[in-house]
Amino acid sequence: xxxxxxxxxxxxxxxxxxxxxxxxxxxxxxxxxxxxxxxxxxxxxxxxxxxxxxxxxxxxxxxxxxxxx
Numbered sequence: 856x857x858x859x860x861x862x863x864x865x866x867x868x869x870x871x872x873x874x875x876x877x878x879x880x881x882x883x884x885x886x887x888x889x890x891x892x893x894x895x896x897x898x899x900x901x902x903x904x905x906x907x908x909x910x911x912x913x914x915x916x917x918x919x920x921x922x923x924x
Contacts (some may be wrong), residue, residue, distance in 0.1 A: 871872070899905060
């Protein structure tokens with residue numbers, strides 16, 4: 856009886872898993888906590904509670920400096 860090598864079957868199985876993951880809706884895989892964080896971020900944006908990347912870096916640097924004193 857002819858059969859496919861076991862390693863080939865494993866590779867095909869891995870590829871099918873990859874395709875299922877690649878073409879699934881990633882948002883279905885978020886935890887409830889992650890969904891809540893995204894909602895909070897969206898609300899912050901809508902309420903104009905944001906800062907630039909530079910402002911964030913400066914705030915982090917100030918926090919680190921204050922904690923090291």
